Amino acid sequence: MAYAVFARYRCAADDADTVRDALLRLRELTREEPANRVYEVHAEAEVPGGFVLYEVYEDRAGFEAHAAAPHFVELNVGVVRPLLVERTVTFAEVL
Numbered sequence: 001m002a003y004a005v006f007a008r009y010r011c012a013a014d015d016a017d018t019v020r021d022a023l024l025r026l027r028e029l030t031r032e033e034p035a036n037r038v039y040e041v042h043a044e045a046e047v048p049g050g051f052v053l054y055e056v057y058e059d060r061a062g063f064e065a066h067a068a069a070p071h072f073v074e075l076n077v078g079v080v081r082p083l084l085v086e087r088t089v090t091f092a093e094v095l
Contacts, residue, residue, distance in 0.1 A: 002037065002094035003063050005055040010086040013048040022079040023051060029071040030055070035062025049085075056094060063091075 011019045023041045030039045035058040044050030057063040066072055081087070 001059060003057045003060045004092045004094050005053070005057075005063060006090040006092065007053040007055075008086070008088045009051040009053070009080065009084050010047065011049040011051075011080075011083045012085060015083040016043075016049040019049070019051065019080050019083055022075045023053070026071060026075040026080075029069075029075075030066060033062070033066055033069065035059070035065060 009019065009023075020041075020043065027039050027041050030036050036055070037058065038054065038056040040054045042052040042054075044052060055063070055066075057066060
């Protein structure tokens with residue numbers, strides 16, 4: 001069963017360019033993963049420093065492989081997360 005991730009990130013406006021650049025690079029690399037079906041990054045129009053991510057993987061194992069990938073660890077864990085002031089993530093099974 002396909003596995004989806006909805007993430008909402010917020011950082012300080014001064015950090016938005018750094019977070020945006022890291023997320024776009026992560027999108028590029030994630031789309032090359034064999035289990036990735038969709039990886040979209042959105043900047044919230046009315047929230048400076050706000051981002052929304054929508055991801056779909058073949059299954060939960062595909063997502064877990066993504067979360068263990070070197071580019072995820074480097075860009076998300078190493079660059080993005082330390083700059084966030086808010087982070088919410090929802091996992092869902094695609095019906």
